[in-house]
Amino acid sequence: MAVLTAIANDYGYEHVFAKQLEAQLSPGDVVVAISASGNSPNVLNAIEYANARGATTIGLTGFDGGRLAKMVRHAVHVPTERGEYGPVEDAHMVLDHLVGGYVIHFCRRESEINV
Numbered sequence: 001m002a003v004l005t006a007i008a009n010d011y012g013y014e015h016v017f018a019k020q021l022e023a024q025l026s027p028g029d030v031v032v033a034i035s036a037s038g039n040s041p042n043v044l045n046a047i048e049y050a051n052a053r054g055a056t057t058i059g060l061t062g063f064d065g066g067r068l069a070k071m072v073r074h075a076v077h078v079p080t081e082r083g084e085y086g087p088v089e090d091a092h093m094v095l096d097h098l099v100g101g102y103v104i105h106f107c108r109r110e111s112e113i114n115v
Helices: 002-011 018-024 041-052 066-071 085-113
Strands: 030-035 056-061 074-077
Touching: 002 018, 018 041, 030 041, 030 066, 041 056, 041 066, 056 066, 056 085, 066 074
Parallel strands: 030 056, 056 074
Antiparallel strands: none
16 A cells, blocks of 8 residues: 555556556566456556566456457456446456466465475
């Protein structure tokens, strides 16, 4: 939280994610962006930065997908009427849980193999 508020204070809220990527991103990394509207400037700036540096970008969007759906290399789009956040957020949450569960399972298997 301290990093987010410091970046927002010094550079503006629209740079809170891109500035963090500047410090952490390596080519080949995967960056996942989640935005129901697909038009959040802070998310779009981060994806623009990540794409320019060779990251694989994935976007989870809703409504009409906005600019984000067009910017990412892979889009998971939940088409809904503008303003219908519930179905979009629910679908995104299911994906979050599935991916999180897979990562935990994969990491456990890797640690057992490397023991």
